Amino acid sequence: MKNILTYSLVILITATSCTEKNKEQTTSKNKIQQSVNPNGDSELAILMREMFDEAESIKQQIANGKPVKLNIDHEKMLTAHxxxxxxxxxxxxxxxxxxxxxxxxxxxxxxxxxMDSLYNTMVVSCLNCHKALCPGPLVRIKKLQRL
Ligand code: HEC
Known part of the structure; x- marks a missing residue:
């Protein structure tokens, strides 16, 4: 029983996508079950995680004075489910x-x-879409900014 609850919590935390994490949700078992996405992670959610990793890698390349090299096909965001x-x-x-x-x-x-200003413009373009359509990951995305 305890394991099932822990497992549900892990799913809840990894499957939040656009919803803000909410402490109340973790206290009631029924609410936890409702929050779990029955279809698993969407194609777009997985792509977004790759985009997050890509942004971190770009930040590192800039810090090392390297030219920016992309590893994933960002255009997929136009068609991903x-x-x-x-x-x-x-x-x-x-x-x-x-x-x-x-x-x-x-x-x-x-x-x-x-590089610095164009990198920040890129992060702002993540933030602008997320402010309008998907506020959940905003705090995480803000941390990508180079100050
Ligand atoms: C055009 C709008 C748009 C842009 C631009 C955008 N996102 Fe997203 N993002 C979304 C949407 C919509 C979702 C929800 C995906 C879903 O659950 O299917 C999402 C989900 C996410 C998630 C949560 C994924 C998960 O684990 O569920 C993260 C993290 C994320 N985006 C990071 C980023 C980063 C970093 C950038 C810029 C490099 C970015 N996003 C640019 C719309 C956008």
């Missing part, structure tokens, strides 16, 4: 996605002295 498909079907999502994809392209072709 989402936990809430109505979100990615919105015109708003497409506008934010295009701004993000442009910011990534700018970074790839950037000169060394532009």
């Amino acid at each position: 989402a936990t809430e498909p109505e979100k990615t079907a919105s015109g708003q999502y497409k506008v934010f996605a295009d701004l993000y994809l442009q910011s990534i392209k700018n970074l790839e072709s950037a000169k060394a002295k532009q």
Whole structure:
């Protein structure tokens, strides 16, 4: 019994996607079960985690004075299946996605002295979409900023 609860909590924490974590949810067993996404992680959620890792790796490349090299296909965000498909079907999502994809392209072709500001523009484009459509991971994404 205790193991099942612990397992549910782990799922809850890893499957939060757009929802803010809420302490009350962890106190009631029924609420925990409702919060678990029955379909597992969406294609988009998995891609977003890869985008997060990619951003950390870009930050590191810049810190080391290296040119930016991308490892994943960011354009997949335009077609990946989402936990809430109505979100990615919105015109708003497409506008934010295009701004993000442009910011990534700018970074790839950037000169060394532009890197810092273009990197921050890229993180802001993650934040702008998340503020509008998916506030849950905002705190985590803010930590990507280079100050
Ligand atoms: C165009 C809008 C948009 C942009 C730009 C965007 N995201 Fe997301 N992000 C989403 C949506 C929508 C989800 C929810 C995915 C789902 O659950 O299917 C999400 C989910 C996430 C998650 C949670 C994944 C999980 O484990 O459930 C993280 C972390 C994340 N994004 C980080 C980022 C980072 C870092 C960037 C920039 C490098 C970024 N996002 C850019 C819309 C966006």
